[in-house]
Amino acid sequence: MIFSSSLLENAVNEFAKLPGIGKKTALRLVLHLLKQPENEVLHFSEVIADMRKQIKFCTRCHNISDKELCNVCSNSSRKQDIICVVENIRDVIAIESTQQFNGTFHVLGGVISPLDGVGPDQLTIEQLINRVAKENTQEIIFALNPNIQGDTTIYYIGKKLKDLPVKITTIARGIAFGGELEYADEMTLAKSISNRISIDHYISTVN
Amino acid sequence: MIFSSSLLENAVNEFAKLPGIGKKTALRLVLHLLKQPENEVLHFSEVIADMRKQIKFCTRCHNISDKELCNVCSNSSRKQDIICVVENIRDVIAIESTQQFNGTFHVLGGVISPLDGVGPDQLTIEQLINRVAKENTQEIIFALNPNIQGDTTIYYIGKKLKDLPVKITTIARGIAFGGELEYADEMTLAKSISNRISIDHYISTVN
Numbered sequence: 001m002i003f004s005s006s007l008l009e010n011a012v013n014e015f016a017k018l019p020g021i022g023k024k025t026a027l028r029l030v031l032h033l034l035k036q037p038e039n040e041v042l043h044f045s046e047v048i049a050d051m052r053k054q055i056k057f058c059t060r061c062h063n064i065s066d067k068e069l070c071n072v073c074s075n076s077s078r079k080q081d082i083i084c085v086v087e088n089i090r091d092v093i094a095i096e097s098t099q100q101f102n103g104t105f106h107v108l109g110g111v112i113s114p115l116d117g118v119g120p121d122q123l124t125i126e127q128l129i130n131r132v133a134k135e136n137t138q139e140i141i142f143a144l145n146p147n148i149q150g151d152t153t154i155y156y157i158g159k160k161l162k163d164l165p166v167k168i169t170t171i172a173r174g175i176a177f178g179g180e181l182e183y184a185d186e187m188t189l190a191k192s193i194s195n196r197i198s199i200d201h202y203i204s205t206v207n
Numbered sequence: 208m209i210f211s212s213s214l215l216e217n218a219v220n221e222f223a224k225l226p227g228i229g230k231k232t233a234l235r236l237v238l239h240l241l242k243q244p245e246n247e248v249l250h251f252s253e254v255i256a257d258m259r260k261q262i263k264f265c266t267r268c269h270n271i272s273d274k275e276l277c278n279v280c281s282n283s284s285r286k287q288d289i290i291c292v293v294e295n296i297r298d299v300i301a302i303e304s305t306q307q308f309n310g311t312f313h314v315l316g317g318v319i320s321p322l323d324g325v326g327p328d329q330l331t332i333e334q335l336i337n338r339v340a341k342e343n344t345q346e347i348i349f350a351l352n353p354n355i356q357g358d359t360t361i362y363y364i365g366k367k368l369k370d371l372p373v374k375i376t377t378i379a380r381g382i383a384f385g386g387e388l389e390y391a392d393e394m395t396l397a398k399s400i401s402n403r404i405s406i407d408h409y410i411s412t413v414n
Contacts, residue, residue, distance in 0.1 A: 002303040004270050004277045011258040014251045018236050029225050030258070031296060034271075038259055044221045045256035051218040052240060052248040063211050064241070070211045089238060096209040 001027070060131065062107040062124050064089050072096075072104050079103045081138040085128065085157070087111055087150075091143060103141070106131065111149040112156055120156060129160050142170040172197075208234070215241075267338065269314040269331050271296050279303075279311050286310045288345040292335065292364070294318050294357075298350060310348070313338065318356040319363055327363060336367050349377040 001023055003009035008030065015026035033041050057063070058070035061083075065071070072078060082103030086092055092105050108123045120126075132140065140161065144150035158168055174192035175184050184192075208230055210216040215237065222233035240248050264270070265277035268290075272278070279285060289310030293299055299312050315330045327333075339347065347368065351357035365375055381399035382391055391399075 001300055002306070003300060004265075004279060004303070005262060005273045007258040007262050007273055008271050010254045014254045017251075019239050020232070020235070025227070027297065027300065028227070032226050033255065033259060034262065036259075041259040042256050044224075045252045045259075047217045047221045048240065048255075049249050049252035051214040051237070052243075052245055052252075055212060055214050055241065058211075064215050066212045066214055072211060090234065093208055093210065093234065096211070099209070 061105045062109065062127070063092050063105055077102075081135065082141065083128075083132070083137055083139070084141045084143050086143050087145065095143060103139075108153070111144060111153040113149040113152075123153075125157055125160070128157065129164075132161060132164055132166055137164075137166050139167040139169065142168070144170075146173055268312045269316060269334070270299050270312055284309075288342065289348065290335070290339070290344055290346070291348045291350050293350050294352065302350060310346075315360070318351060318360040320356040320359075330360075332364055332367070335364065336371075339368060339371055339373055344371075344373050346374040346376065349375070351377075353380055 001012070003012070011030045011033075012023060012026045015021055015029050016023050018026075021029070033044070054066070056065050056067065058065040058073055059068055060073045061070060063070045063072065067074070073080075079102055083106050084095060084101060084103055085106045085108060086095065087108055087110060089107060092107060095101050095105075106124065106128050108125065108128070110118050110123055112118060112120055112123070131137070142150075142154045142157075144153055154170060161168060172195065173188060174195065175181060175188065181189065208219075210219070218237045218240075219230060219233045222228055222236050223230050225233075228236070240251070261273070263272050263274065265272040265280055266275055267280045268277060270277045270279065274281070280287075286309055290313050291302060291308060291310055292313045292315060293302065294315055294317060296314060299314060302308050302312075313331065313335050315332065315335070317325050317330055319325060319327055319330070338344070349357075349361045349364075351360055361377060368375060379402070380395065381402065382388060382395065388396065
């Protein structure tokens, strides 16, 4: 692409650094911004800069936060002795958006994956163990993606926690709502049969 | 989506205002920026703001420019008496990227489209007529999209220019390279037959 303006070219190149955004999309976004009122574009620019400069990570659960403790950790109406362990911030947002979980979180910052060079030391596992010991946590719910890395991480943390009096669970695996049996993979279908639940319990959770 | 940080939420909302970017994509982009070094994100933010504040439009051809005259208009090695008339800046970039055109441009800022409320007065048509008269232009090449609005615009400008000694052409319509005859629409195929070109000329332009 050949540009008649270096200001335009720089802006397109910056946008094209973002994941999933190529040069053509970047150009479309930049030309859109050029058409907007100047104060709106300056606001866009400021909000991005402010976020990067001011954002903090909760010292307790490592979730993104505006303060030392995030909204969840500082909310006394939530069950502070239940911890849902997730891989990243996107998972926190997904679970929060269901509005069904009333405990707290612990963001690992990834999962154990030797192939990608991620070991337990790069994750917040030690902080989790210390937190469970110190806070006398009642239950840990693992909400990790169902794959080898996720299962390895659950196994590793589970072993570390075995001497502490904490109940350890994992979110249910099975056929998704709206999913169709015939298109489900064998592993999921097999697990959903072996982990079958009583119909009374099913009805009480659906309604 | 429920966010644990208003800084994060504001940034996601700003990104989600861009065309073709939904909340989930916006979140992905924002979390990517959070992982980058602070100075890179501040640079991103500055480049966008600088572009919006400082960008100019070339006073001669209305192309985006850093100065009064754009790179094309101020380049004496280009044929200043040939004007390629295009709808918008994206078309200039597309034609410049072919590196085959050695004349100048005139950006109309749109095409005549009564249904969208765009009349000749909203476009830079008068400036084009004045420019052709003043600069003693030799040739005008219309490079507008092949649709009713484009053809209307060509017809309108052509009538305005009819008393001036300028050659008026339009880019060729036909089957695209890599296109297949059987999938071409009837209009394009019919035009490409009626506007057929001599094989000698074809070979000389392809090689």
